Amino acid sequence: MASVIKAQNLTLAYDKGKNVIIKNATFSIEQGEFVFITGPSGSGKSTLLKSMYGQLKPYDGTLIVGGYDMRKIKRSQLLQLRRNIGIVFQDYKLINEWTVEKNVVLPLIITGYSLDVQKVQAEKLLAHVKLSEQAHKYPLELSGGEQQRVGVARALSKNPFLILADEPTGNLDEFSSGVVWDLLENACDQLNATVLVVTHKIPTIFNIPYRHFIIENGGVHEVH
Amino acid sequence: MKSIKDHIMFILPLLAVLIGIEFILIFGRVTKAYEEKLRSDYAIIVSSKKVLTTPYLRSIDSDIESVEAMNKQKIASEVVSNIGKENVDTILKELPHFYRIHLAKYVTVKKLKEIEKELKAIPGMVTVDTFGESYETKRSLFSVVTTLLNIFMTILFLVSILLIIKQMEVWQLAHKERMQIMEIFGAPLMLRSGVLFKMAFVDAIIAALLNLGIFLYVQSKLNNSLLFKYIHADASIFFHVKDFFIWLGVSFIIVIISVLFVAFRASEAIEE
Structure with a gap:
């Protein structure tokens, strides 16, 4: 199996190395794996995720994501990589002046898919996240749970090889959390996407095999 | 809205x-x-004992566009009236040549003074009138x-x-x-x-x-x-x-x- 993410002695830091968050982490994640990353608040879970979509450059060591060395990646390559990653944020990051339907197909708009393809994909995904009725509404007209479901649908819209989710159920009720976990499970199980979820708590009922990493005191350790 | x-x-x-x-x-x-x-309305009036031509004056200063001879007879009749033909001929013989010199552009006052100086230096030149004060006023206003x-x-x-x-x-x-x-x-x-x-x-x-x-x-x-x-x-x-x-x-x-x-x-x- 090919490694989708490979970290070798990875060090992540802010302020040009003054504030080290992750130190000498070594791990690899393969295609189609579901991975939970947990750890106390401020341990560096979100920082690790940021480095994977190029928001933070590794301070030292190596981090390869989708074949790109994240220390040496060029701006144009970074945009190319991001087009093939689905990202889910705790605060949703939806475009409030766009309809739900348009938000869902943002990755398709960016890649230049036709309107017909966009429409078909939006209908399919909104049905998956049980929001077909809300297609023409705007994000601020939806509840937090509904907005997050739109966020997950957007992350899945282009069948990404990698899905990064930062506390995707952090602000959600039980029903919305259930829908989000189901969607992420399906993406991994049926679409063979690698899913990496940063969370405080792993759900008690989870239907597919997963790996679990804990971040503690700057180290990344796998729990077996 | x-x-x-x-x-x-x-x-x-x-x-x-x-x-x-x-x-x-x-x-x-x-x-x-x-x-x-302003440029087309303006001319330097000169009187000279020698005949002046445009190529000659342009060789002295390239800002000079042309020279136009003025009618001596008309000048004489405007200056002195009720005189006989013989007297007019005598006066005309004695009078220098009068010219209007047109400039190629609306030059600065400094440049005008330079041109005046150059014209005065021409052998046989009698008078050079640039109407400097009026020119200076218009130029300053401009x-x-x-x-x-x-x-x-x-x-x-x-x-x-x-x-x-x-x-x-x-x-x-x-x-x-x-x-x-x-x-x-x-x-x-x-x-x-x-x-x-x-x-x-x-x-x-x-x-x-x-x-x-x-x-x-x-x-x-x-x-x-x-x-x-x-x-x-x-x-x-x-x-x-x-x-x-x-x-x-x-x-x-x-x-x-x-x-x-x-x-x-x-x-x-x-x-x-």
């Missing part, structure tokens, strides 16, 4: 810039026409008006630029989040700023059309104005078709610079 306000907030400063540019173009044409009139208008244009331009910068800040607030989200999902710069480009280009065209309306209206109102007769021009000085394309060009440049500036500033900084 908010959208209309957003458009107006960009159209107005853009319109001010375009009005400023048209003023500069008009003023350029008016000053050129007025300068040409310079003052030019300077005042340039100051006015500069202020108008600066105020407009400040308004555009202000609008760029408003854009920044309104579009930053969308641009950043699009960037996270890999949108290239042109796609991220597409909405803003579309809006700003429409505003640029509207501003240019409004400007066209304003100056065509002014042109129709000022037709046959005495001002134009005085400067030997007509109302067409207020608008040339090429001006419209200049406005469009300038507006598009402003749009491209403003939108790209906003897009770059909205671009997420990669932390290192």
Whole structure:
């Protein structure tokens, strides 16, 4: 199996190395794996995720994501990589002046898919996240749970090889959390996407095999 | 309502810039026409014992355009009346040659003094009259008006630029989040700023059309104005078709610079 993410002695830091968050982490994640990353608040879970979509450059060591060395990646390559990653944020990051339907197909708009393809994909995904009725509404007209479901649908819209989710159920009720976990499970199980979820708590009922990493005191350790 | 306000907030400063540019173009044409009139109305009067020719005088100073001989007989009859033909012939024989010297351009007072000096140095030259005082007055007035208008244009331009910068800040607030989200999902710069480009280009065209309306209206109102007769021009000085394309060009440049500036500033900084 090919490694989708490979970290070798990875060090992540802010302020040009003054504030080290992750130190000498070594791990690899393969295609189609579901991975939970947990750890106390401020341990560096979100920082690790940021480095994977190029928001933070590794301070030292190596981090390869989708074949790109994240220390040496060029701006144009970074945009190319991001087009093939689905990202889910705790605060949703939806475009409030766009309809739900348009938000869902943002990755398709960016890649230049036709309107017909966009429409078909939006209908399919909104049905998956049980929001077909809300297609023409705007994000601020939806509840937090509904907005997050739109966020997950957007992350899945282009069948990404990698899905990064930062506390995707952090602000959600039980029903919305259930829908989000189901969607992420399906993406991994049926679409063979690698899913990496940063969370405080792993759900008690989870239907597919997963790996679990804990971040503690700057180290990344796998729990077996 | 908010959208209309957003458009107006960009159209107005853009319109001010375009009005400023048209003023500069008009003023350029008016000053050129007025300068040409001043130049064509002006001549240095000289009297010389020797015959003067244009090539000779041009070899002395290239700012001299031509020399025109004045009718001695007419001068003599204007000076002395009721005299016999024999006396007139005698006077004419004694009189030097009179010339009007025309200049190639509306020279500065300093240059005029130089020319005067050069002419006086010509052997056989009797008198050189540059009407320096009157020339100096007109020239100074011309310079003052030019300077005042340039100051006015500069202020108008600066105020407009400040308004555009202000609008760029408003854009920044309104579009930053969308641009950043699009960037996270890999949108290239042109796609991220597409909405803003579309809006700003429409505003640029509207501003240019409004400007066209304003100056065509002014042109129709000022037709046959005495001002134009005085400067030997007509109302067409207020608008040339090429001006419209200049406005469009300038507006598009402003749009491209403003939108790209906003897009770059909205671009997420990669932390290192």
